[in-house]
Amino acid sequence: MKLRNLFLAPTALLMAVTMLAPLAIIVVYSLLTRGAYGGVELPWTIENYSRLYDPVYAIIFLRSFWIAAVATALCLVLGFPLAMFIARSGSRKNLYLSLVILPFWTSFLIRTYAWMFLLRDTGIVNSALLALRIIREPLPLLYNDGAVILGLVYGFLPFMVLPLYATIERLDPSLLEAAADLGARPWRALVGVTLPLCAPGIRAGAILVFVPCLGTYLTSDLLGGSKTVLIGNLVQNQFTASRDWPFGAALSLALMAIAMVLLFAARRKGEELL
Amino acid sequence: MPPETLLSLCRLSKDFATQRAVSDVSLEIPRGAFFSLLGPSGCGKTTILRMIAGFETPTTGEVWLNGQRIDLLPPYQRNVNTVFQSYALFPHLTVQGNIEFGLRHKKVSDDINRVREVLKQVRLEAKASRKPSELSGGERQRVALARAIVLQPDVLLLDEPLSALDPQLRKQVRGELRDLQRRVGVTFLFVTHDQEEALSMSDQIAVMNAGALEQVGSPRDIYCRPRTRFVADFLGAMNWIDGIGVRPEAVNITSQGRKAIVTGVTYLGSFCHIAMKLVEGEETIAAQAPPGSTFENGQTVCVTWDPEDEIRV
Numbered sequence A: 001m002k003l004r005n006l007f008l009a010p011t012a013l014l015m016a017v018t019m020l021a022p023l024a025i026i027v028v029y030s031l032l033t034r035g036a037y038g039g040v041e042l043p044w045t046i047e048n049y050s051r052l053y054d055p056v057y058a059i060i061f062l063r064s065f066w067i068a069a070v071a072t073a074l075c076l077v078l079g080f081p082l083a084m085f086i087a088r089s090g091s092r093k094n095l096y097l098s099l100v101i102l103p104f105w106t107s108f109l110i111r112t113y114a115w116m117f118l119l120r121d122t123g124i125v126n127s128a129l130l131a132l133r134i135i136r137e138p139l140p141l142l143y144n145d146g147a148v149i150l151g152l153v154y155g156f157l158p159f160m161v162l163p164l165y166a167t168i169e170r171l172d173p174s175l176l177e178a179a180a181d182l183g184a185r186p187w188r189a190l191v192g193v194t195l196p197l198c199a200p201g202i203r204a205g206a207i208l209v210f211v212p213c214l215g216t217y218l219t220s221d222l223l224g225g226s227k228t229v230l231i232g233n234l235v236q237n238q239f240t241a242s243r244d245w246p247f248g249a250a251l252s253l254a255l256m257a258i259a260m261v262l263l264f265a266a267r268r269k270g271e272e273l274l
Numbered sequence B: 001m002p003p004e005t006l007l008s009l010c011r012l013s014k015d016f017a018t019q020r021a022v023s024d025v026s027l028e029i030p031r032g033a034f035f036s037l038l039g040p041s042g043c044g045k046t047t048i049l050r051m052i053a054g055f056e057t058p059t060t061g062e063v064w065l066n067g068q069r070i071d072l073l074p075p076y077q078r079n080v081n082t083v084f085q086s087y088a089l090f091p092h093l094t095v096q097g098n099i100e101f102g103l104r105h106k107k108v109s110d111d112i113n114r115v116r117e118v119l120k121q122v123r124l125e126a127k128a129s130r131k132p133s134e135l136s137g138g139e140r141q142r143v144a145l146a147r148a149i150v151l152q153p154d155v156l157l158l159d160e161p162l163s164a165l166d167p168q169l170r171k172q173v174r175g176e177l178r179d180l181q182r183r184v185g186v187t188f189l190f191v192t193h194d195q196e197e198a199l200s201m202s203d204q205i206a207v208m209n210a211g212a213l214e215q216v217g218s219p220r221d222i223y224c225r226p227r228t229r230f231v232a233d234f235l236g237a238m239n240w241i242d243g244i245g246v247r248p249e250a251v252n253i254t255s256q257g258r259k260a261i262v263t264g265v266t267y268l269g270s271f272c273h274i275a276m277k278l279v280e281g282e283e284t285i286a287a288q289a290p291p292g293s294t295f296e297n298g299q300t301v302c303v304t305w306d307p308e309d310e311i312r313v
Helices: A003-030 A047-053 A055-087 A090-105 A108-119 A124-131 A145-170 A173-181 A186-197 A199-214 A218-224 A231-239 A245-266 B045-053 B095-104 B111-121 B137-149 B167-184 B195-201 B219-224 B229-234
Strands: B005-015 B020-030 B034-038 B060-065 B080-083 B155-159 B187-192 B204-209 B212-217 B239-241 B244-246 B252-254 B258-267 B272-278 B284-289 B300-304
Touching: A003 A245, A047 A055, A047 A245, A055 A090, A055 A145, A055 A199, A055 A231, A055 A245, A090 A145, A108 A124, A108 A145, A108 A218, A145 A199, A145 A218, A173 A186, A173 B080, A186 A199, A186 B095, A199 A245, A218 A231, A231 A245, B005 B045, B005 B187, B020 B045, B020 B187, B020 B204, B020 B212, B034 B045, B034 B195, B045 B060, B045 B080, B045 B155, B045 B187, B080 B137, B095 B111, B095 B137, B111 B137, B111 B167, B137 B167, B167 B195, B187 B195, B195 B219, B204 B219, B204 B229, B212 B219, B212 B229, B239 B284, B252 B284, B272 B300
Parallel strands: B034 B187, B034 B204, B080 B155, B155 B187
Antiparallel strands: B005 B020, B005 B060, B204 B212, B239 B244, B252 B300, B258 B272, B258 B300, B272 B284
C-alpha cells in the first residue's frame, strides 16, 4: 500500500461513515411512509416529494434564498474593505486575523443569545435609547428578518474575510500601480483591476457564507421568532413537532439539490468550484 | 542651441525608515532623448523612477515635467507611463484589453486606429486576443511597451525592462527598443544595472552610486573619461597602477616594459583574459590577448600601454 493511501484511509473511512451513510439514510427515509409516532415505515412512496409542490413551501424556499443572499451580499460589502485593510497592515496582519477568528472561541449559540440580550425590548440597546429619551417606545429590533440577517452576517463574516484576505494578499501590488500609472483613478482601478482579480476569493467566500446561511435554523429560531420560518426551521420541525421524518428528509434533499444546481451555475466555465 | 529640457529633477531626496535611498539628485533630461540611469542594485535609481511616476513622494526636492511641477500629483494625473520590471500586465485582460486599458482614462484621439498601429509597431497583431499567460517573455515585454506608448506619454519610464529576458533575446531587444524610441520619438528614461545595455542604447547616461549621482554624460564620455573611481570601475574592468587607471583592452603584452608574472589565463572565445601580478609593487593587472595566445601560469612577461589610454580620476 502506498504511504499516501495509508494516511488517507482514516479520512476516507470517516467521510464514508459520517457523510455518505447519513445521506443514504436520508434518501431512503424520504422514500418511506411516516410512522405514527415519528420514525418511518413501509410502503415505499414518492408522495413526500409531490407534497413539495405546495406554494407554501415555495415561498419558504424563496424567503430562505433571499435572506441567505442578502446576508452574503452584506458579508461581501463589509468583508472586502476589512480584508483589504488587514492585507495591507504589514506586521499587524496576524493580530488582526486572530481578532477576526476570535469569536470562534465561544459557542455560536451563546453568541446568538448575546444578540437577543442586546436587541430585545428590555435589552441594552432599547434601554439605553429609552434612558436617553431618544425614543419613547422600545424599537422592534428582535424577532424579524432584519435581526436574522444581522445574526447571519455577524456569524459568517469571518468565512468571507478569510478567503478574501488570502486573495488580496497574493495580489501583485505592481498591478495596482500599473492601473494608476495608466490613468485609472482609485475607483476605476478597484472596479477594473482589483475586483476582477479577487473574483476567486469572492466566489469562495460567497459559497462559504451562502450555503450555511441557506440551511440555518438556530439564528432564525432565536432571532427571528415564530414569524421567520426558513427551510432549516421547516426541516427541524418535521423531525420534532410534526414527527414527519420522511417529509423532513425530502425537504432537506430538495434544499441540497437546489443549492448544488445554483453553485454549479455560478461556477465559471473551466473553473473549479472553490 | 542646447536641447530643450523636458524633465527636471531638482535636488531630489528620498528617505526611507532606515536609510536614505536618494540623496540630493538634480538632473535635466532633454526632450526626445534615450536617457539611462545606471548603477548597482540598491543605488536609488528605481526610487527616482518611482518618484517621477508618482508611486513615491520625495522627502525633499521637486520634479518638473514640461514646465509643470508634478511631484505632488497622483500617478493617474501625470503624463508619464511606466514599463515595470515584472511588466505588471493585467492577467484577466487580453493583449488588446491591456493596451486599451489606459485609453479609457486618458483622452487620446482616434483610439481604435492607435491601438491597431501600436500593435503593429510591437509586432503583436496576431496575438491581440491572447491572455498574457499565453505569451513568451519577449512578447509580454512588448505588450508592456505597447500599453504605455499608446498613451503618448511625455516620458516613458522603463524599470530594467530587459532583466527578465534570456541573454540572447536581451541583445536583440536592445536594438529593437532603441529603434522604437527613435520611431515614436518619445523620451525614454531607462533604468538599468547593466553597463553594456546603457552604453549601447543611450544618448546620455547618469551613473549613480549609493543614492547620489556620480557622473552624467554621453556613453563615450562616461567610459573614456570617468570622473570618479566608482564610474571607472563600474563601467567595464579597470586596472589601477600607481593611482592611474588602464583598461585591460589597452594593455599590451610585449617584450619590453614593466615585468609581470602570469597568474591566470581564461579563454573567452574572441579573446583570452590574462591575469598578472606586477613584479615591482603589489598590483595585479589584467590584459586581453588574442584567442590563440599561449601564455602559461608563472610565465614572466612585460606589459606596456599607450599613455593616451591612461585614465586619471
